[in-house]
Amino acid sequence: MSYKKFGQNDVIVNTMRAHPNCEFFIYDSKVYYNAKPEQSGAFSSQTLNVPAGHISLYEYNIDRAAGTNPLIYPFVYKNGDKISFKTVSEAQWSRLYSYGDQITSSYPLSASITREFLSGGAGGTTTITPTDRAHLAYQSPNFPHFYALKNKLNFYGIMSEHFKVSSSYGDKNTQEVNLISVPTIFYGSEIKPGSMNLKWYLTGTLVGELKDEKQNGELIQVGPVGSVGSGSVAGVVMYKEGFVLLTGSWGLCEPISLRSGSADVSGSWIYFGAGALDGVRQQAGIVSSSYSSASFDLSFKGTSDTQILTMFAHANKGEVNYSNNPTFIQYGQTKVRHTSSLIYEENPSQLIYNTVSSSFLGYDADYENQVYVSRVAIYDENRNLLGVATLSNPVLKKEDQDLTFKIKLDI
Amino acid sequence: MAVTSFETLNASNIATTKTLLHESIPLTGTIVSGTYSDNNIKNYTHGQFQSVYDYPYLSSSANHIFDITIGYDESSSLSGSANVTQNAKKINMYNQFSQVLLGFTGSANNVRKFELDLLLDEVGVMNESIFLNFSRLITKDQIKKGTFSITLGTGSWSGPFANTKTLTDVSASDTRGTANTFGGDYGELYSTDNVVRGIVFYQAGIAILSTSSFDGVTDFYSASAGTSSIAQTFVSSSITASCDALRHRLQNITFNNTTEINSSIYFCRVPHNKYNHSANPTYVSSSTIRVKSVNTDTPVAYITTVGLYSADNQLMAMAKLSEPLKKDPTNEITLRVRLDY
Numbered sequence: 133m134s135y136k137k138f139g140q141n142d143v144i145v146n147t148m149r150a151h152p153n154c155e156f157f158i159y160d161s162k163v164y165y166n167a168k169p170e171q172s173g174a175f176s177s178q179t180l181n182v183p184a185g186h187i188s189l190y191e192y193n194i195d196r197a198a199g200t201n202p203l204i205y206p207f208v209y210k211n212g213d214k215i216s217f218k219t220v221s222e223a224q225w226s227r228l229y230s231y232g233d234q235i236t237s238s239y240p241l242s243a244s245i246t247r248e249f250l251s252g253g254a255g256g257t258t259t260i261t262p263t264d265r266a267h268l269a270y271q272s273p274n275f276p277h278f279y280a281l282k283n284k285l286n287f288y289g290i291m292s293e294h295f296k297v298s299s300s301y302g303d304k305n306t307q308e309v310n311l312i313s314v315p316t317i318f319y320g321s322e323i324k325p326g327s328m329n330l331k332w333y334l335t336g337t338l339v340g341e342l343k344d345e346k347q348n349g350e351l352i353q354v355g356p357v358g359s360v361g362s363g364s365v366a367g368v369v370m371y372k373e374g375f376v377l378l379t380g381s382w383g384l385c386e387p388i389s390l391r392s393g394s395a396d397v398s399g400s401w402i403y404f405g406a407g408a409l410d411g412v413r414q415q416a417g418i419v420s421s422s423y424s425s426a427s428f429d430l431s432f433k434g435t436s437d438t439q440i441l442t443m444f445a446h447a448n449k450g451e452v453n454y455s456n457n458p459t460f461i462q463y464g465q466t467k468v469r470h471t472s473s474l475i476y477e478e479n480p481s482q483l484i485y486n487t488v489s490s491s492f493l494g495y496d497a498d499y500e501n502q503v504y505v506s507r508v509a510i511y512d513e514n515r516n517l518l519g520v521a522t523l524s525n526p527v528l529k530k531e532d533q534d535l536t537f538k539i540k541l542d543i
Numbered sequence: 544m545a546v547t548s549f550e551t552l553n554a555s556n557i558a559t560t561k562t563l564l565h566e567s568i569p570l571t572g573t574i575v576s577g578t579y580s581d582n583n584i585k586n587y588t589h590g591q592f593q594s595v596y597d598y599p600y601l602s603s604s605a606n607h608i609f610d611i612t613i614g615y616d617e618s619s620s621l622s623g624s625a626n627v628t629q630n631a632k633k634i635n636m637y638n639q640f641s642q643v644l645l646g647f648t649g650s651a652n653n654v655r656k657f658e659l660d661l662l663l664d665e666v667g668v669m670n671e672s673i674f675l676n677f678s679r680l681i682t683k684d685q686i687k688k689g690t691f692s693i694t695l696g697t698g699s700w701s702g703p704f705a706n707t708k709t710l711t712d713v714s715a716s717d718t719r720g721t722a723n724t725f726g727g728d729y730g731e732l733y734s735t736d737n738v739v740r741g742i743v744f745y746q747a748g749i750a751i752l753s754t755s756s757f758d759g760v761t762d763f764y765s766a767s768a769g770t771s772s773i774a775q776t777f778v779s780s781s782i783t784a785s786c787d788a789l790r791h792r793l794q795n796i797t798f799n800n801t802t803e804i805n806s807s808i809y810f811c812r813v814p815h816n817k818y819n820h821s822a823n824p825t826y827v828s829s830s831t832i833r834v835k836s837v838n839t840d841t842p843v844a845y846i847t848t849v850g851l852y853s854a855d856n857q858l859m860a861m862a863k864l865s866e867p868l869k870k871d872p873t874n875e876i877t878l879r880v881r882l883d884y
Contacts, residue, residue, distance in 0.1 A: 171604070174578045179604050194598045194606055202569045204681075207799075208562070215562045215804075 134452070135511065142444045145543075151324045151433040156185065156245050159427040160414065161407035163244055175201045182242035185408075187317065189241040207236040243315040245430070247408040249391070254278040255297070255305025278304075278311060281375060285368075291348045294365050301365070302379065310367070310378035310402040312430065319434035323371040325349070327433035330376070332384055332404055335425045339399065340384045342366055351378070353401075360384065366401040376430075378404055389414075389423040396422065404428055439543045445508050447535040453501050460484060460503075501531040508537050548817060549852060552809055562804045568681050570608060570796040572694075584790070586783050591632055592676075593786040610676040611786040612636050613777060616656050619670035624778045632782060640674055640751070644726030644744055657751055659739040661722060661729055667739075671777055673752040673789055675796075682748030687799040688715040688730060691743045695756055696792040700765040703792045708756055710740050720745075757792075764788035806883045811849050813876040819844050843871045849878055 157164040163185025171179040173195030181196060181203070182188045193203045208215055210229045217237040229235055255278065257271040273279035285304070288295040297304045314323070326347035332340040341355035351367045353359070366380025380401035387396035390403040392412050397403065405428045406412045414423045454460070461467075462483040470477040487504070490497040504526035510519045521539045529535055574583070575595055582599035592612035598605040614637030615621050622630055638654050645655035645663070659667035675693075677686070692711045696703030712730035720729040727746030731739045734756070741752040754773045757763050762770035764780060764787075776785050819842040820826070826833060826844075834843045845867035851860045862880045870876060 171602075173598065179598065179602070191604065191606065194604050201571050201574060204566055204568055206564060206566045208564055213560055213562050213806075215564075 135515070136445070136451070138443060138445075142446070144442050146440055146442065148438045148440055150436050150438065151327070152320075152436065153431065154318050154434055155429065155431040156408070157427065157429050158185075158405050158408045160424045161412065163408050165244070181240050183244070186242040186244040189243075190239065193240050203239060205236055205238050207234045209233070210235055243317050245315070245318075245405075245408055246313050247405040247410040248275065248277060248311045248313070249402070249406075249410060249412075250275045250278055250309040250311055252308065253306045254309040254311075255282075255303075275309075275311075277313070278309060278377075281370070281373070281377075284370065284373060285377075288349060288368070288370065292346075292350050292365075292368065294350050295368050304377070304379065307379050308381065308402050310376075310404055312376040312378070312405055312408070314374040314376070314432075316374055319374055319432065320436040322435045323369070323374060324433040324435055325371050327431075328369045328371075328376065329429075329431045330378075330401075330404060331429040331431075332399065332401075333427045333429070334385045334388070334399065336427075340401070342401070344369060351376070353380070378402055385426075387422075388426055390426065399426065405430065441541040441543055443510065443539040443541070445537040445539060447505065447529055447537070449532050449534050452505065452529055452535075453503055453531050455503050503529050505529050505535070505537075508539060510539070549856070550811065550813075550817075552811070552851075556810045556812065558808045558810070560806045560808060562806060564802045564804055565687055565799045566681075566683070566802075567799050568797065572794040572796075575793045576790040590629065590781055590783055591636060592674075593783055593790075595790070606680055607678045608681055609678055610674075611789060612674045612676075613672070613782055613785045613789075614638075614640065614674065615671040615777060616641075616668075618656075621671060621774060621778050627778050628781050633777070636674070636782070637672065640672075640749070642725075644724060644747060644749065646725045657742065659742070659753065660731060661720070661724065661742055663722065663724075669741075669751065669753045671754045671774070672741075673754070675750040675752070677748040677750070679748065681800060682798075683800040683802045685727075685746045685801050686743065686748060687801045688712065688717065688720075688728070688745055690797070690799040691715075691730065691732070691750065692795070692797045693732070693750065693752075693793075694795040695752075696794050697757060697760050700762040700770060700791070704794050707794055708734050708740070710734050710752070710756065712743055763792075804883050806881050809851060809880040809882070811878040811880055813846070813870060813878065815872055815875045818846065818870055819872055821845070841871050841873070843869065846870050846876070846878075849880055851880065851882075 153166070155166055157167070162183075165185045165187065168184070170184045173179040175197040176195050178184070179195050180186075180188045180191060181193045195201070196203045206217075208217070210216075210225070210231055210233045214225075216225050216235055219237055220235055225235070252274075254275050256274040258274055259269055260272045261269040282297050285295050285297050289299070293299045294301055326344050328342075328344050328351065330342040330351065331338060338356055340353060340359060340361070342351040343354045344350060345352055345354065349368045349371065350365045351369055353361045353364050353366055355362070361380060361382040361384070364380065364382070367376060367378035369376045378401040383398035383400055385399035388399050389396050390399065390406040390412065391397055406423075406426065408428075462485045465482045466479050467482065468477070469479045484499075486496065486499045487502060488497040488500045506523055506526040508521045509517055510521070512518055519541070521537070523537075527535065574597060579599050582601070583596040583605065585594040585596065585600050592610045594600070594610050595608055596605040597608050600607075614633045614635070616637050617634045621627070622634060641654050641657060645657065647653060648655050648663070655663065656665065657669040657672055658665070659669060689712055692709060694707050694709045696706070697708050698705030710732040713733050715730035720731070722729075724744075726744040726749065729742050729744045732741035732743055732750070732752070734740045740756045741750060743750045754777070757773040761772055763773040764771050764776040764784065766780070766784065771779065776788055780788070821844045832842065847864055847867045849862040849864075850858055851862070853859050860882065862878070864878075868876060
């Protein structure tokens with residue numbers, strides 16, 4: 133086997149950017165992810181052991197339940213490395229465990245979208261006065277998630293005034309805000325700008341649709357044509373952080389039960405996604421049963437970058453014309469001419485098997501130097517085998533041909 | 544934001560560690576045979592082994608958990624029996640596992656045989672074996688030594704779990720079973736009567752059971768042709784049927800796996816007389832430092848981020864603190880940055 137060194141232009145690295153579709157459908161306090169139905173198992177009510185609309189990290193505990201088919205769980209031993217699980221606080225680590233003790237955690241770990249309805253003004257605060265320490269009183273935000281996003285919202289104000297916490301379009305501190313959080317595991321490095329799409333259905337009929345037509349994060353109502361609020365900005369989307377903030381409060385449909393413990397309210401964008409892990413659910417006897425007539429669709433494209441190593445392995449004419457395969461030599465020949473305690477000599481006159489195909493019956497085509505290439509092996513500079521690329525079908529290589537094999541490796 | 548000051552990380556500031564993360568893996572027998580009416584058992588046209596999934600394998604949720612096969616050495620008395628089914632395949636399966644896990648011996652490069660103690664002295668040879676090949680998904684880097692346990696039903700075919708035999712690697716230790724086998728470290732599987740009945744290869748994730756585990760079981764397998772012992776089953780039944788018989792008698796398998804997490808720890812030392820100033824634009828307001836009330840106050844900064852740079856000052860990684868740390872000339876801080884890979 134001969135080695136051939138890659139030239140300067142034979143190895144390139146590039147990045148493939150993919151935009152996988154991601155869709156959440158919210159109906160009757162349940163979230164469905166990419167139209168995956170609920171699937172019950174023999175032991176567990178959900179095969180993946182996570183609620184509908186969630187994804188399960190590792191997807192380990194398939195149809196398991198405590199008792200008859202117990203769950204897989206992780207653990208570490210307490211030692212000087214100070215390794216632990218996020219669910220174990222530093223104080224617990226110090227006090228509850230001795231060195232050598234097992235620190236356990238649990239699977240499955242899951243993620244899904246969550247909705248928070250920031251009522252009575254998103255920027256509201258409450259005065260906290262420590263007991264007997266009145267002079268240490270401080271303001272605590274009622275909605276810390278919104279509070280944490282204020283800086284970023286103002287930063288994105290250069291893209292649109294609608295992002296700003298306080299602008300001519302209103303003051304989010306005093307507005308009711310619908311905050312939808314999308315975990316990063318669903319979208320990768322960022323949500324593809326312009327791909328966010330929100331649809332509001334009432335008894336299956338579209339009553340409102342938001343799109344980021346300008347690709348600047350503004351969610352503009354684009355449908356149905358001529359609907360109330362059409363063309364208005366109902367909120368903003370933070371593509372890198374995975375948050376949607378909706379402030380549009382114009383009525384999209386008749387009053388409907390979309391707030392926990394409250395009277396029916398006119399359907400508007402601030403109630404979009406009601407039931408998405410926000411505690412809102414059908415409340416028989418308290419509000420009307422119209423809750424289950426609303427359904428919501430939130431879709432976007434994620435972004436994932438994959439680095440690809442592309443290698444061009446050249447088999448030039450006059451090269452790669454021999455095989456070490458034993459069947460390369462014609463069968464039945466004497467392989468060793470002399471062998472003794474002093475000499476070992478192979479037969480130099482062994483014939484190579486003629487693999488040239490003849491078009492005629494009973495006629496052997498003339499011999500030509502040719503091989504069938506089935507694999508390309510990649511070695512490092514120390515000739516350690518790093519990988520083998522196998523062709524789906526062997527490729528015929530004649531002596532007067534140049535061939536180039538393109539090998540791609542996702543890294 | 545531009546970094547205004549760098550600290551060189553010497554060798555004494557960098558440490559590497561290896562942490563072991565384990566998972567407890569219980570595999571109950573009802574999954575292997577019963578619950579899913581064998582819809583989670585995949586047989587292949589080649590008939591050389593059988594795959595067990597944790598859910599009906601046509602579902603996208605299903606994970607492959609292990610393969611089962613059987614085999615014997617060509618010197619086994621079973622291979623010379625009359626009317627042997629899949630004789631060549633059974634020998635080939637044995638040889639394949641022994642080549643991969645044990646290698647070859649002698650001037651003729653004969654394939655080694657499995658032994659109950661694996662001292663490779665050809666004593667206590669397991670000529671006939673059952674192979675359980677666990678998926679990398681559940682064994683990860685290796686099975687944790689001393690945690691493997693398998694419970695087999697040794698009762699009658701109709702009530703296999705009336706009697707059980709539990710095999711465990713009780714004698715396993717870090718230094719035991721580290722002979723120069725190709726398959727890595729191994730542990731002997733002892734039954735409760737303190738007899739070795741098999742071997743488990745920890746890194747390879749393969750358990751090999753001797754047929755002696757079922758000695759005395761006259762109806763190891765039952766088919767329309769009647770009942771048969773394990774030796775008779777190995778001879779007259781296919782590999783698939785033998786695997787079916789074993790699954791019928793698998794009550795429980797448990798082990799812990801191990802994932803090695805290699806880490807580099809960078810001790811970033813912040814001396815008392817450095818990093819008391821910030822390059823953040825908001826640090827200064829109207830040409831005065833925000834956090835100082837009067838100009839005689841000591842400078843104060845809040846550390847939020849540590850950047851790790853290469854020798855040519857290229858940013859390689861950033862470490863964020865959960866909360867900012869107050870830094871002034873009266874204190875020194877060592878930030879422990881851990882990078883797992």
